Amino acid sequence: MYQFFRQYLNTITSSIICDEEFQLIEEAFTLKAMKKKQFLLHEGTVCRYMAFIIKGAMRQYSIDDKGNEHIVRFGIEGWWMSDRESLRSLKPTKYNIDALEDCQLMIATNDQLNWVKEQSPLFFKMAHILDERHSIAAQHRIEASMNYTAEEKLKDLIKNYPDFLKRFPQNMLASYLGISPETFSRVRKQIGRQ
Amino acid sequence: MYQFFRQYLNTITSSIICDEEFQLIEEAFTLKAMKKKQFLLHEGTVCRYMAFIIKGAMRQYSIDDKGNEHIVRFGIEGWWMSDRESLRSLKPTKYNIDALEDCQLMIATNDQLNWVKEQSPLFFKMAHILDERHSIAAQHRIEASMNYTAEEKLKDLIKNYPDFLKRFPQNMLASYLGISPETFSRVRKQIGRQ
DNA sequence: CGATTCTTTGAAAACAGTCAATCTGTGTGG
DNA sequence: CCACACAGATTGACTGTTTTCAAAGAATCG
Numbered sequence: 001m002y003q004f005f006r007q008y009l010n011t012i013t014s015s016i017i018c019d020e021e022f023q024l025i026e027e028a029f030t031l032k033a034m035k036k037k038q039f040l041l042h043e044g045t046v047c048r049y050m051a052f053i054i055k056g057a058m059r060q061y062s063i064d065d066k067g068n069e070h071i072v073r074f075g076i077e078g079w080w081m082s083d084r085e086s087l088r089s090l091k092p093t094k095y096n097i098d099a100l101e102d103c104q105l106m107i108a109t110n111d112q113l114n115w116v117k118e119q120s121p122l123f124f125k126m127a128h129i130l131d132e133r134h135s136i137a138a139q140h141r142i143e144a145s146m147n148y149t150a151e152e153k154l155k156d157l158i159k160n161y162p163d164f165l166k167r168f169p170q171n172m173l174a175s176y177l178g179i180s181p182e183t184f185s186r187v188r189k190q191i192g193r194q
Numbered sequence: 195m196y197q198f199f200r201q202y203l204n205t206i207t208s209s210i211i212c213d214e215e216f217q218l219i220e221e222a223f224t225l226k227a228m229k230k231k232q233f234l235l236h237e238g239t240v241c242r243y244m245a246f247i248i249k250g251a252m253r254q255y256s257i258d259d260k261g262n263e264h265i266v267r268f269g270i271e272g273w274w275m276s277d278r279e280s281l282r283s284l285k286p287t288k289y290n291i292d293a294l295e296d297c298q299l300m301i302a303t304n305d306q307l308n309w310v311k312e313q314s315p316l317f318f319k320m321a322h323i324l325d326e327r328h329s330i331a332a333q334h335r336i337e338a339s340m341n342y343t344a345e346e347k348l349k350d351l352i353k354n355y356p357d358f359l360k361r362f363p364q365n366m367l368a369s370y371l372g373i374s375p376e377t378f379s380r381v382r383k384q385i386g387r388q
Numbered sequence: 389c390g391a392t393t394c395t396t397t398g399a400a401a402a403c404a405g406t407c408a409a410t411c412t413g414t415g416t417g418g
Numbered sequence: 419c420c421a422c423a424c425a426g427a428t429t430g431a432c433t434g435t436t437t438t439c440a441a442a443g444a445a446t447c448g
Contacts, residue, residue, distance in 0.1 A: 062337070070341055072333070085330050131325045136279050138332035139266070143256070146339040146372030147264055150404065169426060178407055179338030185428055342435070363394060374437055379396055 002026050004054050005106060010080050013125050021120050028116035034058075040081065041097040047086035049107040053079050055168060060095050061175070071175040074100075074161075074168065080130070081101040100168065102121030145178055151179045151187050157190075196220050198248050199300060202272050215314050226296040232310035234275065235291040241280035243301040247273050250297030251361060254289050268294075268355075268362060275325070292327040294362065296347050329330070339372055345381050347371045354387075 002025075009025075010016055034040065034056070041047050043063065051058075060083070061065050075081040086093035087110050108116065117124045119153065121135040146161035157164065157177060162175060196216075203219075204210055207359040224304065228234065228250070235241050245252075252269040254277070266289065280287035281304050301311065309317045338350050351358065351371060358367060368378035 012200075064341065070337065072337070083335075084326065088326070131329065132278065132282070135325070135328060135332065138281075138329065138336065143264065143266065143341060144330065145336060145347050147258065171426065181407080181427075182429085183404055186404095189428085199444080365394065375395075376397085376437060381435095383396085 001031055002029075002035060002106070003105070004077070005052060006038050009122060011118075012120050012129055015122055017120075017122050018043075021122060024119045025116055025123055028112045028119075028151055029106040029108045030121065032105045032107050034099040034105060036061070036099050036102050037124055039098045039125060040105075041098060043092060043094055044094050046090050047083040047093050048109055050080060050084075050087060050110070050113050052080040052106040053081065054104040054106060056105075058097055058101045058103060059168075060097045062096070064123050069175055070178070071172055074164065074172075075178065076163075092117055113121065150177075150179045150183050151190065153179065154184065154187050154191060170172075195248065195298070196223075196300070196355060197248060198271070203316060203320055206323055207316050209319075211314075211316050215316060218313045219310055219317055219351055222306045222313075222342045223300040225304045226299045228293045228299060230293050230296050233292045235277060235289060237284050237285060237288055237290050238350055240284050241277040241287050241289075244274060244276040244278075244281060244304070244307050246300040247275060248298040248300060250299075251294040252291055252297060253294055253362075253366065254291045256290070261371055264372075267357065267364055268366075268370065270357075271362070281290050286377050288304055294366075295316055321364075330353050344371075344377050345384065347373060348378065348385060 001055065002022075005025075006022055009022075022060050023114055028054075032051070038056065040049065040051060041060075053075050058081050059071050060075070061069050061071045063069055080095055083093040083095050084095075085091070086095075117127060150154060154177065157173065158168060164167060170184050170188070171181040174181045177184070179187075196214060196219075199219075201210065202217055203216075219265070223246070234243065234245060234252065234269065235254075247269050249271055252275050253265050254269070255263050256261055256269050265380070275291055277287040277289050277291075279285070280289075309322060332372045338347060342350060348371065363380050365375040368375045370377070373381075
């Protein structure tokens with residue numbers, strides 16, 4: 001079950017982890033299965049786990065004053081899900097994380113995570129590469145959400161995450177892009193004609 | 195001249211750095227003065243330096259297909275400026291960074307930065323705290339740019355960075371918020387009446 | 389000062405959001 | 419197996435916000 005993560009770790013770090021070191025990682029994490037619609041994190045609670053998705057799909061979203069859902073991110077195989085701010089600070093989160101499909105996860109608490117970072121140099125390296133990637137991706141998303149029209153946002157989504165279109169319902173993708181489902185539908189039709 | 199950074203480092207890490215360790219940091223960095231309107235980074239070139247602003251103000255911006263400037267971030271005393279993606283990957287940047295005021299900087303190349311991270315544990319710790327903060331701030335900015343109206347964006351700016359209003363021209367602040375200068379002006383008037 | 393840059397204001401146009409109705413597909417229970 | 423219910427997608431009409439264009443007014447700098 002951890003095999004998928006092992007492969008992932010090797011790819012990210014451009015290395016091959018040895019059995020002993022990988023053993024430490026397996027010890028730090030726990031496997032967890034989640035049914036569709038089950039919650040990993042509820043708004044107002046403290047985030048306890050960092051989760052790695054081995055199989056399935058999830059979403060992280062917040063709910064604003066008017067009751068509207070805003071999907072912050074999706075997660076699929078090979079992605080991490082958590083509210084790091086809450087996880088580290090122990091402050092209650094403003095996000096919800098739930099499963100959009102049945103999921104197989106690897107989870108670890110903040111302490112377990114710190115422990116494995118100390119024990120495994122490759123895991124540590126991975127964490128930093130991910131931080132950097134995350135920071136670059138966030139930058140791109142800021143610019144897209146700020147400067148792109150609805151059409152450009154959708155084209156950008158298709159370009160960067162073509163699989164999302166088949167995998168997630170349009171209204172969720174619209175929420176992720178920060179546009180209305182109606183606009184999403186119209187723009188999609190528009191692009192189809194081009 | 196490095197005194198300001200020393201104070202900053204102590205505050206961020208909640209520690210007091212000793213003279214020997216701080217000496218290493220001074221060795222890794224170089225002081226650099228910049229006149230207003232001078233460029234630290236030009237679009238299409240490779241970013242060579244990570245810069246810490248001791249005094250002054252800068253901006254990082256990109257230029258889109260239609261020739262419009264989009265300010266990605268401002269930097270003032272105690273902030274870092276660079277395109278980390280380009281710095282690490284050696285790929286040409288799509289950003290410009292220039293001085294909005296006369297500046298006093300501390301700069302280091304990627305190699306020097308890696309060296310000082312290895313040599314100074316406190317500097318290393320600082321780097322990680324900053325990564326995390328940056329990631330949280332980026333998240334906030336994504337949600338703001340996606341879900342806020344022009345009025346909410348401006349209020350958010352006033353709340354988080356009240357000094358910016360006196361320090362930077364409105365058209366640049368508008369660009370930073372992703373709204374037109376005209377809308378900025380109108381919304382500002384609107385808020386003033388409340 | 390004079391020149392440039394920045395800000396404000398007005399009017400029109402473009403874009404996206406909202407509301408409401410209809411359509412489509414899927415899955416469930418009778 | 420069919421019928422119904424439900425969630426999601428589409429479409430149209432309307433509304434509201436923001437942009438754009440243009441011009442005038444203020445502020446700043448050499």
